[in-house]
Amino acid sequence: MRRFRFEDPGFQAAFAAFVDERRETPEEVDAIVRDVIAAVRGEGLEALLRFAREFDKVELNEQSIRVSPEEIEAGAAACPADVHEAIAFAAERIRRYHERQRPADQRFTDDAGVELGWRWGPLDAVGIYVPGGRAAYPSTVLMNAVPAAAAGVGRIAMVTPPGKLQPAVLAAAKAAGVTEIWRVGGAQAVAALAYGAGPIRPVDKIVGPGNAFVTAAKRRVYGAVGIDALAGPSEIVVVADGANNPDWIAADLLSQAEHDPAAQSILITDDEAFAAKVEAAVEAQIATLSTGETAETSWRNHGAVVIAPLEQSPPLVDLIAPEHVEFAVAAPEELAERVRHAGAMFLGRHAPEAIGDYVAGSNHVLPTSRAARFSSGLSLYDFLKRTSFVKCDPASFAALAPATVALAEAEGLPAHARSAAIRMGQG
Amino acid sequence: MRRFRFEDPGFQAAFAAFVDERRETPEEVDAIVRDVIAAVRGEGLEALLRFAREFDKVELNEQSIRVSPEEIEAGAAACPADVHEAIAFAAERIRRYHERQRPADQRFTDDAGVELGWRWGPLDAVGIYVPGGRAAYPSTVLMNAVPAAAAGVGRIAMVTPPGKLQPAVLAAAKAAGVTEIWRVGGAQAVAALAYGAGPIRPVDKIVGPGNAFVTAAKRRVYGAVGIDALAGPSEIVVVADGANNPDWIAADLLSQAEHDPAAQSILITDDEAFAAKVEAAVEAQIATLSTGETAETSWRNHGAVVIAPLEQSPPLVDLIAPEHVEFAVAAPEELAERVRHAGAMFLGRHAPEAIGDYVAGSNHVLPTSRAARFSSGLSLYDFLKRTSFVKCDPASFAALAPATVALAEAEGLPAHARSAAIRMGQG
Numbered sequence: 001m002r003r004f005r006f007e008d009p010g011f012q013a014a015f016a017a018f019v020d021e022r023r024e025t026p027e028e029v030d031a032i033v034r035d036v037i038a039a040v041r042g043e044g045l046e047a048l049l050r051f052a053r054e055f056d057k058v059e060l061n062e063q064s065i066r067v068s069p070e071e072i073e074a075g076a077a078a079c080p081a082d083v084h085e086a087i088a089f090a091a092e093r094i095r096r097y098h099e100r101q102r103p104a105d106q107r108f109t110d111d112a113g114v115e116l117g118w119r120w121g122p123l124d125a126v127g128i129y130v131p132g133g134r135a136a137y138p139s140t141v142l143m144n145a146v147p148a149a150a151a152g153v154g155r156i157a158m159v160t161p162p163g164k165l166q167p168a169v170l171a172a173a174k175a176a177g178v179t180e181i182w183r184v185g186g187a188q189a190v191a192a193l194a195y196g197a198g199p200i201r202p203v204d205k206i207v208g209p210g211n212a213f214v215t216a217a218k219r220r221v222y223g224a225v226g227i228d229a230l231a232g233p234s235e236i237v238v239v240a241d242g243a244n245n246p247d248w249i250a251a252d253l254l255s256q257a258e259h260d261p262a263a264q265s266i267l268i269t270d271d272e273a274f275a276a277k278v279e280a281a282v283e284a285q286i287a288t289l290s291t292g293e294t295a296e297t298s299w300r301n302h303g304a305v306v307i308a309p310l311e312q313s314p315p316l317v318d319l320i321a322p323e324h325v326e327f328a329v330a331a332p333e334e335l336a337e338r339v340r341h342a343g344a345m346f347l348g349r350h351a352p353e354a355i356g357d358y359v360a361g362s363n364h365v366l367p368t369s370r371a372a373r374f375s376s377g378l379s380l381y382d383f384l385k386r387t388s389f390v391k392c393d394p395a396s397f398a399a400l401a402p403a404t405v406a407l408a409e410a411e412g413l414p415a416h417a418r419s420a421a422i423r424m425g426q427g
Numbered sequence: 428m429r430r431f432r433f434e435d436p437g438f439q440a441a442f443a444a445f446v447d448e449r450r451e452t453p454e455e456v457d458a459i460v461r462d463v464i465a466a467v468r469g470e471g472l473e474a475l476l477r478f479a480r481e482f483d484k485v486e487l488n489e490q491s492i493r494v495s496p497e498e499i500e501a502g503a504a505a506c507p508a509d510v511h512e513a514i515a516f517a518a519e520r521i522r523r524y525h526e527r528q529r530p531a532d533q534r535f536t537d538d539a540g541v542e543l544g545w546r547w548g549p550l551d552a553v554g555i556y557v558p559g560g561r562a563a564y565p566s567t568v569l570m571n572a573v574p575a576a577a578a579g580v581g582r583i584a585m586v587t588p589p590g591k592l593q594p595a596v597l598a599a600a601k602a603a604g605v606t607e608i609w610r611v612g613g614a615q616a617v618a619a620l621a622y623g624a625g626p627i628r629p630v631d632k633i634v635g636p637g638n639a640f641v642t643a644a645k646r647r648v649y650g651a652v653g654i655d656a657l658a659g660p661s662e663i664v665v666v667a668d669g670a671n672n673p674d675w676i677a678a679d680l681l682s683q684a685e686h687d688p689a690a691q692s693i694l695i696t697d698d699e700a701f702a703a704k705v706e707a708a709v710e711a712q713i714a715t716l717s718t719g720e721t722a723e724t725s726w727r728n729h730g731a732v733v734i735a736p737l738e739q740s741p742p743l744v745d746l747i748a749p750e751h752v753e754f755a756v757a758a759p760e761e762l763a764e765r766v767r768h769a770g771a772m773f774l775g776r777h778a779p780e781a782i783g784d785y786v787a788g789s790n791h792v793l794p795t796s797r798a799a800r801f802s803s804g805l806s807l808y809d810f811l812k813r814t815s816f817v818k819c820d821p822a823s824f825a826a827l828a829p830a831t832v833a834l835a836e837a838e839g840l841p842a843h844a845r846s847a848a849i850r851m852g853q854g
């Protein structure tokens with residue numbers, strides 16, 4: 001954990017350098033991923049079965065690679081009642097939030113008489129990658145599949161590495177409207193979704209988090225299909241005054257730190273004594289967490305405490321462009337409205353980031369590693385696309401033709417010019 | 428040029444195979460691009476000057492790598508008056524169209540008393556790649572820079588390979604609100620925009636078309652910055668009945684074909700005699716075009732004529748998911764409304780695609796190579812990003828806390844659970 005004081009000389013440069021530190025060791029996986037994708041494209045199902053045997057130590061066939069409806073029902077039924085209810089509660093809130101994002105079609109006639117506009121429509125088919133083992137989270141399924149279903153995507157294909165399927169994950173898939181589940185993980189799953197393999201038909205876009213192999217594969221298939229943002233280790237900034245309970249703020253910092261040794265938690269406060277109490281609470285809580293080792297590594301290597309006047313926090317937040325920022329202060333909007341770069345903001349002393357991970361309704365798939373400078377969280381927009389249209393009659397066309405001809409000729413494109421001129425009797 | 432008849436046995440499979448044909452020879456440029464990016468990251472300006480010397484045979488320095496305001500003024504002043512006027516006309520129409528895309532912020536209180544919403548804001552800085560030489564098009568500058576400026580992007584940095592700058596390109600840059608122009612092209616330009624180099628400060632997103640090196644570089648820097656879609660060779664489908672003038676339709680088909688030997692033009696008509704007339708007109712017009720060689724190659728290798736009932740055209744268009752489709756029929760909406768996958772639609776006999784390239788107002792940066800299945804044309808959205816927010820008071824938090832705890836515990840994330848439970852007095 002690093003300490004910074006806004007008033008210290010050299011603060012800006014030192015803090016900027018800290019923010020710029022890389023938090024992930026880039027793995028050299030690209031050559032492997034290239035070969036895996038080529039194998040799936042060339043051999044289809046056979047390659048998937050071979051990789052399952054080699055990597056996952058599981059023997060599958062054309063039938064068993066798909067999770068059957070009976071397995072989904074049985075798994076979901078094994079989910080404890082309180083978790084089942086929480087999943088239904090979360091799914092409904094996520095659905096209602098994302099429904100509000102539906103953009104309107106437009107059609108208008110401009111002053112030249114040209115009819116213009118665009119209309120939105122859903123993607124046909126989406127693939128959702130869900131990591132396996134302990135990182136198989138029901139919330140991942142909900143946050144990726146519910147917006148796709150709300151957008152009207154007809155086919156939602158989930159892929160997850162072979163292995164025991166968590167009941168909560170199956171319950172979430174059922175609640176979210178997933179239409180098929182396949183036992184395939186890694187780069188081979190991405191390739192199967194992008195190009196099709198055996199019984200897995202290709203999709204139009206692939207979303208969902210994964211390891212370095214999955215991320216490298218998504219980068220490679222981009223273009224053949226759409227992909228979501230490339231997820232990095234997550235981060236949180238907590239802006240808190242001294243009136244907070246230090247235990248609450250410590251828990252918030254640790255709720256990021258426990259995700260990943262490369263996660264980053266930063267406290268910005270104007271109260272040095274309060275900061276010391278939060279630091280002590282972090283240490284005390286780490287000792288009690290089953291995820292304590294991960295949280296401790298993250299906090300030690302990437303954590304920070306910044307002592308600064310709180311009115312300076314918005315530009316500091318912009319420098320970090322964090323995935324999440326909490327404003328645990330009396331008047332959070334005054335600070336929040338000055339922030340330009342953040343994925344999601346949590347306002348007030350009773351808005352811990354974890355509510356956004358599960359049930360607030362907003363999406364927890366958010367830009368990491370400063371990507372909030374240029375991108376947004378997952379939304380209904382990710383599952384819709386826009387088709388523009390232009391309609392002319394002879395009169396409105398006549399208003400556009402001369403400039404079209406002038407520009408086409410300036411660009412040295414005579415067929416472009418002719419397609420306009422010929423309709424003016426000048427072809 | 429291939430001919431297909433909807434009524435022929437095997438039509439669906441044969442046409443699907445035609446649509447799936449690759450139209451580009453993938454170039455193995457990735458290793459070169461990796462090294463170029465590493466050089467720019469490691470050496471900054473020195474690498475840019477060396478590449479200019481080696482690749483572009485131009486000697487530049489820290490000053491001359493930037494196009495001065497005086498050069499921009501002088502170049503723009505050298506642009507012919509009719510082109511200047513056409514640029515101003517186009518810029519204003521593009522600006523007005525894209526202004527209509529501005530999404531509204533949202534803030535609402537749900538039935539649990541939770542305040543939720545999101546707000547949109549512009550990116551800080553955008554880089555626009557403009558190819559050099561004869562492919563330096565003023566319309567490229569307008570279509571990429573005008574929406575960025577309309578979105579409120581403060582810094583719009585254009586890069587273009589060293590060489591003579593076309594007056595029309597400089598006039599377009601001035602009209603579109605480009606704030607700086609740099610003489611650097613290729614993968615090194617993409618690297619300079621992504622990571623900064625000498626006087627070129629990094630941007631947040633890179634847009635604009637380029638060759639295989641530029642595209643490979645954009646794929647590599649994605650994540651550090653945003654990028655637009657990866658452009659492939661363009662395509663047009665013209666759906667036309669026999670009442671059209673065959674010369675007009677031939678000109679429209681050629682307006683795509685002249686772009687690129689890999690471009691694709693497809694005519695769908697229900698009138699075989701009309702198709703023959705269009706084919707003859709295509710041959711006759713090719714002979715008169717300065718771009719005839721390119722157009723001829725494109726039409727020979729990738730062109731097609733499909734004889735089909737026009738009511739079958741929407742599913743055929745969806746199979747192609749083309750960048751552009753024209754409906755040159757009496758009632759174009761009846762067909763257009765059944766299309767699901769297309770970048771842009773042109774409705775009526777007086778709406779040649781070329782008006783969309785320049786002055787209709789809609790964007791000409793559109794999904795190619797079937798990417799209309801999952802993506803949209805460039806828009807104001809590409810230069811905006813969304814920050815979500817959640818605000819709770821103790822009562823509304825209490826409505827969310829139990830489900831948060833249940834899901835966090837099910838996912839094995841105890842610090843997440845604690846951050847909610849502790850605020851309920853259960854930590």
